[in-house]
Amino acid sequence: MKIAQKFAVIFLFHLVSWNINAQDLSYAKSCIKTLCSEEFAGRGYVQNGDKNAANFIRQEYAKHKLIPLGEKYFQPLGFPVIYYPNEVEIKLDNRPVFAGHDFILNPGCPSVKGTYKVLQLDSAMIDNSQEFKRIKGLNLKNYFIVVDDIKNKNFIHPERAKEILNNTLKAKGLIYKNNKTLVWSPAMDFAPFPILYFKAGTFPNLVLEMEIKIEAAHKVHGTQNVLGYIKGRVQPDSFIVFTAHYDHLGKLGNDAIFPGANDNASGIAMMLDLARHYAKNPPEYSVVFMAFAGEEIGLIGSYYFVENPLIPLKKISLLLNMDLMSTGDEGLTVVNATEFPYLYEQLKLCNLSGQYLPDIAPRGKAANSDHHYFTEAGVPSFFFYLRGNYHHYHDVEDTYEALTMSKYNEAFMLMVDFANWRMREYIDKNKK
Numbered sequence: 001m002k003i004a005q006k007f008a009v010i011f012l013f014h015l016v017s018w019n020i021n022a023q024d025l026s027y028a029k030s031c032i033k034t035l036c037s038e039e040f041a042g043r044g045y046v047q048n049g050d051k052n053a054a055n056f057i058r059q060e061y062a063k064h065k066l067i068p069l070g071e072k073y074f075q076p077l078g079f080p081v082i083y084y085p086n087e088v089e090i091k092l093d094n095r096p097v098f099a100g101h102d103f104i105l106n107p108g109c110p111s112v113k114g115t116y117k118v119l120q121l122d123s124a125m126i127d128n129s130q131e132f133k134r135i136k137g138l139n140l141k142n143y144f145i146v147v148d149d150i151k152n153k154n155f156i157h158p159e160r161a162k163e164i165l166n167n168t169l170k171a172k173g174l175i176y177k178n179n180k181t182l183v184w185s186p187a188m189d190f191a192p193f194p195i196l197y198f199k200a201g202t203f204p205n206l207v208l209e210m211e212i213k214i215e216a217a218h219k220v221h222g223t224q225n226v227l228g229y230i231k232g233r234v235q236p237d238s239f240i241v242f243t244a245h246y247d248h249l250g251k252l253g254n255d256a257i258f259p260g261a262n263d264n265a266s267g268i269a270m271m272l273d274l275a276r277h278y279a280k281n282p283p284e285y286s287v288v289f290m291a292f293a294g295e296e297i298g299l300i301g302s303y304y305f306v307e308n309p310l311i312p313l314k315k316i317s318l319l320l321n322m323d324l325m326s327t328g329d330e331g332l333t334v335v336n337a338t339e340f341p342y343l344y345e346q347l348k349l350c351n352l353s354g355q356y357l358p359d360i361a362p363r364g365k366a367a368n369s370d371h372h373y374f375t376e377a378g379v380p381s382f383f384f385y386l387r388g389n390y391h392h393y394h395d396v397e398d399t400y401e402a403l404t405m406s407k408y409n410e411a412f413m414l415m416v417d418f419a420n421w422r423m424r425e426y427i428d429k430n431k432k
């Protein structure tokens, strides 16, 4: 071999080894962009949103040559859900307002169609005994009652406020106006009556009539967890598990699409990038990748897996759940830190030696993402979420374009270091 050739080979080797050892931010970004695109319809319960997302994840698993768990990577399951197949339409005195942008519905909002009168109540009316008595005497079945951000006010008569909010006045529905954000969530059951939350400045002080058309439907939604793994070189029957939920809220009519870029396309992207990484750098343990369905409606996919495990739960030495992974300027929060102090200390050491994130913050146990049922089943598990200057949550503005991915590389490296430490630690211990 000539010297020039040798150099070329060495150069190439370095290039390749750098590539296979590092994260791939552009790959992660392209995954998020795809998962947030219109075709995926907010990865929810309309227009095959979550099915398309599951198929995309399956394709990526196959690309990285993951070994399938379940039937071609799928573990099917189902659960009931309320969904909104058609346009959600509201007009205030003939002026249209838009779902997701001007207003949002309560989870499980029942169907309502027609033209209704509007009764706006302020705290003076509620606090005045005579006036309140008069209002209570009205027949309000053709009315929507409007209150101004009532939860945050100090009422002299909180029991009266409660009567209104619980709709003991038997109005057709309620409207909260002047909300800061329009946060939505899916539901399994119908709510007892419709509630509309209007963003600050979108519900005028004087409205006489409201025209409304909301068609809520109920179904048992068939979905699937998407599961695959890379076989360990040294100890294939021990497992490190990376999890993230791929579902989000879907759509509310045609105007409101909830892309869920941070929640949780970002976690899925990091999980797929980890799959890509470990496929090229075969690990000592088997490394399993679990993309869960039905998280937003109540951790259904991960619960189903824990009840019907496709690997022995006792053989999982560490599970890392990623949910909300697009920031990091303010650091990382670790749910379950206080449950597993030894692991938490090691995580901090990994972060210190790699100089990755500015802060690692501990949290206690919380049933707030897919790690939860694994923890309950005795699996050592952490839920990681990154913190930073990003304030869109369960709203239509949690978009691909809004993400910065500012500490993606650092968070990725921390995951790998920590997972690799755990494998090495077990293997070293077993040698003794």
Ligand SMILES: [Zn+2]
Pocket (backbone or CB within 6 Å): 245, 263, 264, 295, 323, 324
């Ligand atoms: Zn989430």
